[in-house]
Amino acid sequence: MACPQCDTLHYAARLPEGSRAYCKRCGVVIATERATAFAQVLSLAITAFILMVAAISFPFLELDVAGHHNSISVLQAVTVFNDGIALLLAIAVAGFIVFLPLLRLASIIYALGPLVRGKPARRSAKEAFALAEFLQPWSMAEIFIVGVAVALIKVAGLAHVSTGPAFWAFCALVLITVLKDQLICRYSVWQALD
Amino acid sequence: MASTGLGEGLITAREAGLVACGRCGRLHPIAENYCSRCSAPLESRDFESPQKVWAWLIAGLVAYLPANIYPMLRTSQLGTSTESTIVGGVMDLIHHGSVGIAAIVFFASIVIPVGKFFAIAYLAISVQRKSLLNQHQRHKLYEVVEFVGRWSMIDVFVVAILSALVQFDTLASINPGIAAFSFAISVVFTMLSAQSFDARLIWDVDRTNHAK
Structure with a gap:
């Protein structure tokens, strides 16, 4: 090799x-x-996928200022840009923090699922895994969380901000994704997919 | 210059007449064009890599200038509207006493992008000429650039969240400025620039220098 x-x-x-x-x-x-690496990676990918669905459906942050209340979900956070050139930015942000990570997790589950159960790989498993590898630098969920932390401190003086359930789902998702990427061994996966 | 490769009797796939698939890693005879396992095109070395690196890097630099000149955020509060650039945002944070957060934003939006422009340019030049750093140091530099580049996106996400959260009509509202877009584009371009760099060239250049 x-x-x-x-x-x-x-x-x-x-x-x-x-x-x-x-x-x-x-x-x-x-x-x-690691004999159990595939099973661990697969289970972490499934967990992360479920957490991502939770993270985009529940309220993410809530803001109170002078009697006004505003509660946003992750998708609202990115679709606020809806005019002209800002729309392109919205599409890019939505892609980086929601759609590309989801696509990546789905490809990993698709490629590794049968292997863990001891069955032969699916026909397009190689393409799916290659896609997951290609998407790695473009899935920016962990960077988004740091961005949220910075934004929270910026508005803290302006208004009272509280975190919703989706915020914690998103944090857990980030930790699980990092752990999963640590465990995965490209060489072994390609050997197994062959 | 110390070359660890030669002393320990290690050879590259290229010297052994082999080519490793860039996607899945399988080895093939050097004359093969497509990988037999994952059908990706095979390329022993990407000699056009410095050219691609420069193209993306210059594109990134072009997008980085307006990102610093134009406002990142437009804040309107009770009828008065203020605009803040990247540097202005950092200053605001320092005035609010959040020095730690200011440091994070300063690092992500200014130090990392500027450092990246220099680091990538240096790496691209170093594979074409002699270099002061040895190949281990340059490889480390390349790894750091690849790892750290994505983190520049922090400021774009901050703008996205702030503008979503602070929407109270006349009372207070925050909207993204044009710089948020050009900054995002600049980060994407420099990420592509770092990705098109063929790290194997770092090791090859020292080897040929050594042989001469």
Whole structure:
């Protein structure tokens, strides 16, 4: 096998359980060995998917100022831009924080689902996994959460803000996604999909 | 310059007459054009990579200028309307006493994008000429640039949430400015620029220098 970053050749050996293999030259992780990794990744992806559905349906933030009350969901947060050039921004933001992460989770579930149950991979599982890999840098849920934190502090002086159930769903979703991306081993997934 | 590769008897797939699929990693003879596993096109090295990197980088820079000049936010409060740019927003936060948050926004919207422009430009130049940093340092730089680039989006999301939350007609309302859009575009372009960089070239250049 070749290192995906620097192209150095390595022998693909069977690794001890729970260990990681690093490239001898540039030091990136090139494979990890965990018997239960697929099942864990799949279950985390399903959890994250459900949390995302919850995160977009419940109120995300609530704001009270001088008797006015405003409660928004994540989708409202992005569809507020609805005129002219701002609409493009709305589409991009909605994509980055909701649709691309959902698509990515769905592709992972589709590609890994049969493998975990010991069945042969689905016909377009390779395309689905390739799509999930391609979408990784463009799924920005975790960045959105930091953005929310900054926005909350900015309006804190102006009005009273409280967080809705969707906010916590979104936070949990971010943690689970990070954990899932740590566990996934591209090399093993491609071997298994073959 | 220390080259760890040669000393330890490591060879690249290219030197072994092989090409690794950029998508799934399977090795093929170098003459193959498409991956037999995932059918992605195979390319041992992307020699046009610096050209693509420069193109996206310049596009990103062009979008970054209006992002700093034009307002990011338009705040209207009881009939008076104020506009704030990226730098203005950071200043406001400092005045409100939230120095920590100001630091985060300053880092995400100014330090990271500007640092990224320099880092990517440096990497693109370094694969075409000799470099002061060794390949390990440059590889680290590349990894940092790839990891950190997306975080510049923070400010765009802040604008999105603020404008959604603060909509109370005449009392107070916040709307996105044109800079929010150009900033988002700039981040996307520089992310594409970093992605089109072929990290394998970092290691190749030092190798050929060494052989000469």
